[in-house]
Ligand code: SRM
Ligand SMILES: Cc1cc2nc3c(=O)[nH]c(=O)nc-3n(C[C@H](O)[C@H](O)[C@H](O)COP(=O)(O)OP(=O)(O)OC[C@H]3O[C@@H](n4cnc5c(N)ncnc54)[C@H](O)[C@@H]3O)c2cc1C
Ligand code: SF4
C-alpha cells in the first residue's frame with residue numbers, strides 16, 4: 001500500500017479527496033490529509049453567504065464523518081511545518097514525523113496585505129476564512145451603534161466588490177478604494193469599468209479609484225485612511241482585498257523551486273522540482289501564473305491524482321487556462337471572458353453601450369470576423385454562458401455577429417442554441433462536465449431535470465454559474481424529444497389544470513362526482529379535490545359551501561385551522577379602512593367568545609381560538625354588525641393593502657384608499673390557483689408595498705402605474721410594470737383580463753410570479769395578451785370577470801342561513817358538547833394554546 | 838394539545854364487545870369524515886360514499902397529538918382508502934392505520950357497521 005500525504009484541506013484539497021475516494025485503484029493507496037484550519041474543507045466561493053446565514057454547516061463540502069467513511073485520515077488544526085524531500089517525510093507543528101510515497105501540496109493562498117503603516121490596528125481585516133467573517137461581523141456589531149458608521153474595502157477587484165456589497169447589506173455605509181484608475185482593471189476595459197462604477201454608485205456604494213493608501217490612521221483602532229494625494233477618508237473598519245499570495249513557504253524552505261513572485265513551480269503534470277511532490281490549487285505556479293479560481297484548481301487535482309494513481313491515460317494540464325469569470329452577489333451583472341481587451345490592432349471589437357439602462361457589452365472578433373476572442377459584459381450578462389461557450393469551443397460565428405449581443409433583429413432566432421454546442425463543450429467547468437455526458441444521462445432516462453443532473457454529475461454544484469445554461473439544456477432537450485413536462489393533477493385526473501378546466505366547461509360538469517365519472521378514474525384523493533373545487537369556483541363562482549367535502553381543510557369550514565385544531569376568524573376590512581363603531585363591534589365579539597386577537601400583516605384583525613361549533617354563532621354576530629368573510633382561508637383574493645394616500649398624506653397623488661377598497665370589493669371571493677394579494681400606494685414612496693403583491697398600483701403623475709406578479713413570502717419578487725400611467729378604469733380593465741388569464745392557465749398552487757416566470761415571452765408576452773389582445777380573448781375575459789363579480793356571495797352568510805350547510809359545524813356528531821380537553825396558557829393577558837412539546 | 842391522552846387501540850371486528858350507536862347515517866357527511874365522542878375518546882368516522890364504505894380511526898393525529906383527523910381530506914390511492922391530517926398532511930391508511938408518507942406511529946382503527954339507518958362503531962370495552 002502506497003501512502004499519499006496531502007497538505008491543505010481547502011477546496012482543491014477536498015476535491016482531490018473526493019476524486020481519490022472514487023478512483024478504481026483506491027484500495028492500493030492510503031491517504032492522509034493535514035489541514036491547518038480547525039474545520040474540514042468548506043465552500044470558500046460562497047463564503048459571503050455566511051454573512052446572512054451565519055451557518056457554517058451550510059458551507060461544508062462534505063457531511064460530518066465523510067472522511068472516516070471513505071477511509072481517509074483527516075487531521076484538522078494541524079499545520080505541516082517542514083518537508084524532507086530526501087527522506088520523504090513531513091513534520092507537523094506538533095512534532096509528528098510522517099513518511100510519504102507521494103506528497104501533494106494544496107496549501108492555497110493568503111490575502112496579500114500591502115505594507116502600509118497601521119495595518120495592525122483594530123478594525124483591519126482580510127476576507128478569506130469563516131473566522132475572518134466572524135471577526136468582521138463582531139466588529140460591525142460594535143461600530144453599528146455609532147451614527148453613520150462606515151466600512152471600507154481596499155481593492156476594487158472581484159473579491160473586493162463582493163465584500164463591499166456584503167458590508168453594505170449589513171447596513172454600513174460602504175466605500176471601495178482602488179489603486180488603479182478603474183474598477184476590476186484585470187477584467188474590464190475603461191468604458192466597462194465606468195459603467196460598472198455608475199451602477200454600483202447607484203446601488204449606494206462609494207467608489208474611489210486611483211487612491212494610494214499611505215497610512216491607516218487611528219489610536220489603536222482605525223478611524224480613517226490617509227492617501228498619498230493628502231486626502232483622507234473617515235472609516236471604522238477596513239477590509240483588505242488586494243490580491244492573493246500563494247502559500248509557498250513550506251516548499252521554499254524545503255528547497256523546492258518557487259517563482260520569483262511566489263508560487264510553487266509546477267509542470268504539465270503538476271510535478272514540482274522535488275521527486276514525488278506535487279502541487280495543486282492556488283499555491284501552484286503553472287505557466288508563470290497563479291489561478292485564483294476553483295475550476296483550474298479542480299482540474300489540477302484531477303491531473304495530479306491521475307499521475308499518482310497511474311491512470312492508463314493520465315491527462316496533462318492544458319497550455320492555456322480559461323480565466324473567464326462572472327461576478328456574483330454584487331447587485332449587477334459583470335462578466336469577462338477570453339481576451340477581454342484584445343489590444344491587437346487587427347482585432348475587430350463590437351461595442352454596445354446603453355447609457356440609460358447602464359449596460360455595456362463588448363465582443364472581440366478575429367480580424368476575419370469568424371472567431372470570438374473574448375469580451376466584456378456589464379449590467380446584463382444574460383448572454384455570458386452562450387458567448388463563453390462559443391469562445392471556448394472556437395465555434396463559427398454567424399454572418400452578423402453583432403446579433404450575439406444585440407439579439408436578432410427581424411424576429412429570427414439568435415445565433416446559437418445550447419443544443420448546437422459540440423458534445424465536448426464543457427458546461428460545468430468546476431466539475432468538468434461536458435454537454436455530451438449531460439445529454440447521455442438525459443438520453444438514458446436517468447435524469448430529466450437540473451436537480452437530477454446535479455445528482456448524476458455534480459454539475460452546477462460548484463460556483464453555480466452554469467445553472468442558467470443547464471436549465472436551458474434540460475428544457476430544450478426535453479422539448480426536442482417531444483417530452484414536454486406535463487404537470488398532471490394526480491392519478492385520478494391525468495390532465496393539467498388548464499386541460500381539466502377546458503373539459504369541465506366543454507362538458508358542463510358541475511360536481512366532483514360527475515368529473516370523476518366523465519373524465520376521471522377511481523374515487524379521488526386529497527390532491528385532486530381542492531384543485532377541482534377551485535375550478536368549480538372560478539368557472540361557476542361556486543362558493544365553498546355546496547361541495548364542502550372536496551374543499552381543502554380550511555375552505556371546508558370557512559376558517560383557518562390552528563395548531564390545536566381550533567379556528568381563526570378574519571372578517572374582510574377592505575383596504576384596511578375601519579370605523580370605530582365596527583372596531584368596537586368586533587372587539588365585543590372577540591371578548592364574548594374569548595378569542596385571542598391580533599392585527600395581521602394584511603391590515604386587518606384576526607381572532608383565534610374558536611371551536612368548530614362556535615364558528616356559525618361568531619359569524620352571525622359579525623354579519624349583524626356589517627362584516628363579511630375575509631376569505632383568509634382560501635386560495636382566493638386576500639387583501640388589497642392601501643396607504644392613506646391623498647386623503648390625508650401630504651404627498652398623495654390620488655385617493656389610494658378609495659381605489660384599494662374598490663379593487664378589494666371587486667375581486668373579493670374570487671378563487672384562484674393560489675392566493676391573490678393587491679396593493680395601492682398613493683405615490684412612489686410606496687407605503688402600501690404594492691410591488692410586493694400579485695397586483696400593485698402606484699399613483700403617479702397622470703394616473704397609475706400597474707405592476708403585476710409580485711409576492712413576498714419565501715422567494716420575494718417585485719411585481720413588474722404592465723402599463724402606466726393609466727387611469728383607474730383602464731387599470732381595472734387590464735387587471736380583469738390578466739387575472740382571468742392567470743385563473744385559466746396557471747397550475748394549482750402556482751402564484752402569479754411563478755406563473756409569469758413560466759410564461760414564454762414573460763412580461764412582454766403578458767402585455768401583448770392584456771393590452772394588444774394577441775389571443776383575441778379579451779372580450780371573453782372581461783365578460784367572465786364581470787359574471788364572477790356579479791355572482792359574489794358572502795359564504796359565511798350562506799352557511800349560517802342554510803340549515804343543511806350549517807350542520808357541518810359540529811365538534812361531535814353525537815354530542816352538543818364542545819371539546820373540553822383543549823389546554824390553554826396565558827400570555828400578555830390573552831390565551832394561547834399549550835406549546836407543543 | 839389534550840391534557841391526558843386516552844388509550845387508543847385497534848379493535849378487530851371479531852373482538853368487538855360493544856357496538857356503540859354513533860348516530861344516523863345522514864348525520865355523517867358523504868365523502869368526508871366527522872367526529873364522535875365515546876367515553877373519553879374521540880373517534881373519526883369516514884363515509885366513502887362512492888364506494889359505500891365506512892371506516893373509523895382515532896381522531897388524535899399521532900404527529901402532534903391533536904384531535905383533528907376527522908376533519909381531514911379523504912381519498913384513495915391504488916385502492917387504499919386514506920385520510921390526510923389537516924395540520925401537516927400526514928396521510929394514514931384506513932385499512933392498516935399506517936402512516937403512508939412519514940414515520941408517525943399508526944393510528945388505531947375501529948370497525949363500523951350500518952344497520953337500519955344507524956351507524957355503529959365497535960369497541961372492546
Ligand atoms: C394571519 C397572518 C399573519 C399575521 O398574524 O399577520 C398570516 C398567517 C398565515 N399565512 Fe401568511 N399570514 C398573513 C400575512 C401574510 C403576508 C403579508 C401580507 O399579506 O401583506 C405574507 C407575505 C406577502 C405575500 O403573500 O406575498 C404572507 C405570506 C405567506 C405565505 C408565502 C406565500 C408565497 O407566495 O410565498 C404562506 C404560505 C402559502 O400560502 O403557501 C402563508 C401562509 C399563511 C398561513 C395560511 C399558514 C397556514 O397554512 O396556517 C397562516 C394562517 C393564517 C390563519 O390561520 O389565520 N403566508 N402572509 C397574516 C394574515 C393576513 C390577512 O389579513 O389575511
Ligand atoms: C470570498 C471569496 C469568494 C470567491 N469566489 C470565487 C468564485 O466566485 N469563483 C471561483 O472560481 N473562485 C472564487 N474564489 C476563490 C476560491 O475560493 C479559491 O480559488 C479556492 O478556494 C482555492 O482552493 P485551494 O484549495 O487551492 O486553497 P484554499 O481554499 O485556500 O485551501 C488551502 C488550505 O490549506 C491550508 N494550509 C496552508 N498551508 C498549510 C500547511 N502548511 N499545513 C496544513 N494546512 C495548510 C490552509 O489553511 C487552507 O485551509 C473565492 C474566494 C474567496 C475568499
Ligand atoms: S405612499 Fe405616498 S401618498 Fe401614500 S402614504 Fe406613503 S407617502 Fe403618502
Ligand code: FES
Pocket residue numbers: 898899900901902903922923924925926927
Ligand atoms: S398533527 Fe397531524 S400531521 Fe401534524
